[in-house]
Amino acid sequence: MSGDIRIVSRRAVLGGSGALIVSFGTAPRLLAQGAAAPGAQASPPPLPGSLKQTPFLDSWIRIDADGAITVCTGKAELGQGIKTALTQIAAEQLDADFAALKLVTADTAVTPDEGYTAGSQSMQESGTAILNAAAQVRQILIGEAARRFGVPTEQLKTQSAAVIAPDGRRLGYGELVSAELVHVQAAPRSFLKAPANYKIMGQPVPRVDIPAKVTGGAAYVQDLRPDGMVHARVVRPPSYGAALTYVEAAPIEKMPGVLKVVRDGSFLGVVAEREFQAIEAMRALAAAARWQESAKLPAADKLAALLMVLRPDDIKVLDRPGPGPGAGNGKTLSATYTRPYVAHGSIGPSCAVALCRDDALTVWTHTQGVYPDRDGIAEMLRMPKDKVRLIHAEGSGCYGHNGADDAAADAALLARALPDRPVRLQWTREQEHAWEPYGPAMVVKVSAAMDQAGEKIVDWDYVLWSNTHSMRPGGAGSLIAAQSLAQPFAPPPPRPIPMPAGGGDRNSIPLYKFPGARVLHHFLPDMPVRVSALRALGGYMNVFVIESFMDELAREANADPVEFRLKHLDDPRAKDVITTAAQRFGWAARKRDAAGRGYGFAFARYKNLAAYCAIACEVEVDRGSGGARMVRAVAAVDSGQAVNPDGLKNQIEGAIMQSMSWTLFESVTNDGKRITSLDWASYPILRFSGVPDSVEVHVIDRPSQPFLGSGEAGQGPAAAAVANAIADATGKRFRDLPITRERIKAAIGV
Amino acid sequence: MMILNVNDQPHDVEADPRTPLLYVLRDDLKLNAAKFGCGLGQCGACTVLVDGKPVFACVTPIALLAGKKVTTLEGLGTAEEPAPIQRAFMEEQAAQCGYCIPGMMMRAQALLQTNPQASDAEIRKVLEPHLCRCGTHMRILRAIHRAQELMKTARTGDAR
Numbered sequence: 001m002s003g004d005i006r007i008v009s010r011r012a013v014l015g016g017s018g019a020l021i022v023s024f025g026t027a028p029r030l031l032a033q034g035a036a037a038p039g040a041q042a043s044p045p046p047l048p049g050s051l052k053q054t055p056f057l058d059s060w061i062r063i064d065a066d067g068a069i070t071v072c073t074g075k076a077e078l079g080q081g082i083k084t085a086l087t088q089i090a091a092e093q094l095d096a097d098f099a100a101l102k103l104v105t106a107d108t109a110v111t112p113d114e115g116y117t118a119g120s121q122s123m124q125e126s127g128t129a130i131l132n133a134a135a136q137v138r139q140i141l142i143g144e145a146a147r148r149f150g151v152p153t154e155q156l157k158t159q160s161a162a163v164i165a166p167d168g169r170r171l172g173y174g175e176l177v178s179a180e181l182v183h184v185q186a187a188p189r190s191f192l193k194a195p196a197n198y199k200i201m202g203q204p205v206p207r208v209d210i211p212a213k214v215t216g217g218a219a220y221v222q223d224l225r226p227d228g229m230v231h232a233r234v235v236r237p238p239s240y241g242a243a244l245t246y247v248e249a250a251p252i253e254k255m256p257g258v259l260k261v262v263r264d265g266s267f268l269g270v271v272a273e274r275e276f277q278a279i280e281a282m283r284a285l286a287a288a289a290r291w292q293e294s295a296k297l298p299a300a301d302k303l304a305a306l307l308m309v310l311r312p313d314d315i316k317v318l319d320r321p322g323p324g325p326g327a328g329n330g331k332t333l334s335a336t337y338t339r340p341y342v343a344h345g346s347i348g349p350s351c352a353v354a355l356c357r358d359d360a361l362t363v364w365t366h367t368q369g370v371y372p373d374r375d376g377i378a379e380m381l382r383m384p385k386d387k388v389r390l391i392h393a394e395g396s397g398c399y400g401h402n403g404a405d406d407a408a409a410d411a412a413l414l415a416r417a418l419p420d421r422p423v424r425l426q427w428t429r430e431q432e433h434a435w436e437p438y439g440p441a442m443v444v445k446v447s448a449a450m451d452q453a454g455e456k457i458v459d460w461d462y463v464l465w466s467n468t469h470s471m472r473p474g475g476a477g478s479l480i481a482a483q484s485l486a487q488p489f490a491p492p493p494p495r496p497i498p499m500p501a502g503g504g505d506r507n508s509i510p511l512y513k514f515p516g517a518r519v520l521h522h523f524l525p526d527m528p529v530r531v532s533a534l535r536a537l538g539g540y541m542n543v544f545v546i547e548s549f550m551d552e553l554a555r556e557a558n559a560d561p562v563e564f565r566l567k568h569l570d571d572p573r574a575k576d577v578i579t580t581a582a583q584r585f586g587w588a589a590r591k592r593d594a595a596g597r598g599y600g601f602a603f604a605r606y607k608n609l610a611a612y613c614a615i616a617c618e619v620e621v622d623r624g625s626g627g628a629r630m631v632r633a634v635a636a637v638d639s640g641q642a643v644n645p646d647g648l649k650n651q652i653e654g655a656i657m658q659s660m661s662w663t664l665f666e667s668v669t670n671d672g673k674r675i676t677s678l679d680w681a682s683y684p685i686l687r688f689s690g691v692p693d694s695v696e697v698h699v700i701d702r703p704s705q706p707f708l709g710s711g712e713a714g715q716g717p718a719a720a721a722v723a724n725a726i727a728d729a730t731g732k733r734f735r736d737l738p739i740t741r742e743r744i745k746a747a748i749g750v
Numbered sequence: 751m752m753i754l755n756v757n758d759q760p761h762d763v764e765a766d767p768r769t770p771l772l773y774v775l776r777d778d779l780k781l782n783a784a785k786f787g788c789g790l791g792q793c794g795a796c797t798v799l800v801d802g803k804p805v806f807a808c809v810t811p812i813a814l815l816a817g818k819k820v821t822t823l824e825g826l827g828t829a830e831e832p833a834p835i836q837r838a839f840m841e842e843q844a845a846q847c848g849y850c851i852p853g854m855m856m857r858a859q860a861l862l863q864t865n866p867q868a869s870d871a872e873i874r875k876v877l878e879p880h881l882c883r884c885g886t887h888m889r890i891l892r893a894i895h896r897a898q899e900l901m902k903t904a905r906t907g908d909a910r
Binding site: 078079080081204206207209210211212213214215216217218219220222223225231256274275276277345346347348349394395396397399426428429646650651653654655656657658661679680681685686687688689691692694695 | 765766768769770773776777780781782783785786787788789790792793795822823824827828829832836839840843844845846847848849850851852855874875877878880881882883884885886887888889891
């Protein structure tokens, strides 16, 4: 990726002189909304997936006169394999060769605006849009070929991006296409191929990004080296909200290679010719800076109590009266569960490259949302949005809102101070650990009443306390740099994410059929610690709680945990993943083969509307150290039509491992003023000594069923399965996360 | 100025001798594989071989490397002609974001060069300094076992 950076136009990107694209096919939002008056004729059914927002077919599929096919998505590759899966969909529905397609991902100058690549929604939104757009483009080209051949469409077939007549005549898509043909709005319905005829979808096509990643090819934003690039570092305050009172920059500007020290209010950064020069200048600047600190952070042992006394905005998530607590004549159980702040902990600290030239700014960034981050950066710099372009380039895995957006803003500020030089801004490990917005701490109080026979749950009462789970940009106020300027932007008021997706209350409604059930969300606007979206949001904690508590209730009912769950479920797809995971694990025949071993099971449907996932696992608890290790896990997942089964397995395997790490090891720490978990020594995560002997994932394919998001489906079930297995192994229930060896050792008293 | 031997090529390097090897590899030699992960020797993303032994490039000043042979992932093979360990990681699809993978591969390469028959327990043990956040551990282990097989059957018999 070395060489001169050219700020190319969309027209040039998409094929230069031969391209037949005439305009950017984004319809005005108003048109897409379908503003039918009450009582008017029924409006047409909504367009599928992201076609709702971006309905023109040539926004998604572009075919040049020379036959080159470009597929556009507003979603970004985050290591989840989306490039491969989306290309499979397009190739299948177009009847084109997989290897011949070019895919362009999130770029504000080129691709549709699909918001954030988040919430396990890329397949539902972008995948569904591309599925339908590709199928409709193919139909249009068949129609055009029918006209030219003088043959009815039913007699034509498509193959390798060409339409073929019964007599063997053949016209390539490039020969058939014209601008007017494909610059049309999508229809609500498409002629999709029958899944039985799929050749590319449903196959474990190898990921297109892996060869470069395992041979040292250019794969990441960190690998960009445009000519003339210089290196930058920022100096962040020692604690939240600290004000920079004094810094003597002159000596630092005289250091070797230093080009500029940039200060604006409490924003402080330095740019140098060479990377190590920038690092040394950053260290000198940090030593020279004087800060006034004001932060007060909650102590870990008082965190839950603090959350429960913060002023809440109450949200009634579910209110099904039922018989009320204690009315079932059976026993009532109650419990309180807690979760600490958890870090995304990307292995590569955030990075961005920015170039300011001719009053326009380009930023290469691993943000999850090029458009919203573009809006925030434009506002911060007081530049028109159309002068700011954000181009996604991969970073290391983010698992939600990490430092990516903030690093992009830092790079933008520094590049503006040094026009015409590409500025590469790299955060340090300590900056990523201290400044990323963590997954919020939470508290849940739950109680449930059993029927008289003590076999079924008749009433369920669930109360949760949580901060918001999204402070993502859209405006400048979400960006650390913008908050630090001499003329600062105030953070926007935190807002809850509405159900059915939910934020803190994601997955708080049990899928189990209880006659009475209430869920109350105490949404906490005051945020003691910087928080935002971490993979699965509240779904991780709520599934951990519901599925832990189901185990406690099953024990009370003297029931097998799997049987107990099935008895409370109606949804056949839910039952299928549960029985599949149980059978493949050998749940019914399980028996402890060593002291200190235990078995756990858990299930959820992510967001109650995405993928179904059930996990059975075995853990061993070292009675000396207290340490727990997952020995074996078996998962079953139903993600609707599976586009790339191996990619799906990879996602669920990863979710199990990452969630196990959160559950057993992780919590952000502070000393009352500053964050103190600043590296991998002070914030330990899973290492190979904690890796299971085996992890199996079984995919239940549902041909023709809609794509369901799966990237976050495993987080909740994995946490609860581990916790349930530890309870089985030790006889002790652990309700406070993380379930560290210290906590286990204290509980089992050895 | 010093001469640094990287992937069997001598390079004139004009950098402060205190500069960690990682920045020279990435910025001066424009090699992508070794990654900045922590700068503290805690995560393994920057791992390369020096005289066949794995080191953290992020905390190894180039001053220590005169007369030594540095090998990075680029020195093993290419996407078109992958070394056994690279082929193994492709065949097992052993990556999610992939950022930690080159460091893991270099550590494994060093192990298999000295101990081709390394057991699963030995492989897990040497990987202990390496962090993966996507949770690709099971595939990484499978890929290293596959690399053992591929190395065994490689006709050339050289360490690659």
